[in-house]
Amino acid sequence: MRKEQNLKILHAGALRKPMKECVRLFTREYPQVRVTLDYAGSRACARALLEGCDVDVIALADPHVFDDLLVPRHVDVFFVFATDRMVLAYDELAKYSGLINEENWMEILSREDVTFARSDENLDPCGYRALMLWQLAGEYYNMPGLYQKLDTKCGPDRIYPKSIDLTSALLEGRVDYAFSYSSVAEQFGFRHVEFPSRINLSNPAQALHYSRAVVTLEKVGKESQVKGAPIEFAVAVPRNSSSRELARQFIEILTSSEGEEILEDCGLIPC
């Protein structure tokens, strides 16, 4: 009797749709393999691995999380496979949805009756990227104090564990706007405000400029600082994987031309 094979994938919430699609491709080639998909904020994923969670493939929303928490003890090599950019997502029911644009979003978000959300910087890269964007925006629009103003208004009840949670907050009307990835906004059909490339963390040509934005994170027992950088998603096979060959095959599919088409259809930029 053939032994059942398993593949456990843990991924950033923002990768929910492309990962599910890539699993479909994978199971077409490996129908005998039982694939388990689980997701969380990228830093929460890394912490799960640190706490001994059994994982064969880990895909995160920031290579920095691998470097900061997992290399070299739990992961040796990690592969960058896609990029994205920050946007401000909303739907037609958001207050002032007909007015907001690239030039006035700071003023609209400051209005008393408007609510907006971000994800938790300690659990999810989209959270610290929102804070970085606010820092860079203060300088770009010459609005000292913008960061403080936005940070004060976006209180704990508007901070969600992972970026994908922002979509349900928007869909259910709990908030008017959310700082999210362009791919997530596209997947859920949200309208979005595009930010200039100087602040949207999309362009490697602006890497030095982005690095001026710094966010302090809680790390087990101490604090760590993360600098702004172009958004990238990376994937790895953890050292303790019990299905290394299958995990490698999954990454082959994710980075194949078919996998790239899926990423592109989901609004990501394969790289």
Added chain:
Amino acid sequence: MPEKKKAADLLPLPMEKLTQPAILLLLHRKEAHGYDLIQKLSQSRFIESDPDTATVYRTLRRMDQEGLVVSSWRHGESGPARREYHLTPEGQKLLEDWIARLEERKQQIDSFIGYYRETKGD
């Protein structure tokens, strides 16, 4: 009063068209990954503004499919592994075609400017 147009507005040249020869030229000098190429394109004076990230990565993928470049995963001693691109003989040939076309165009432009200066009496 209508705003005066600049020459760049009158003679639009899609950036994507110039991205491919610029990538061929950079890869002719040294193999590189997309992130690195975007930074080098920005530092070079081959294209006017910062290259668009999506345009560069899409152009690289298309060039890979067309056999102008080949890619492989490359990781250094630290940091992530990235897809690194190398020029193929077909890519090298296309770069040479581009250089010939640009030389021809340069001569046309030189003649154009020379004629203007003669007329003006410079």
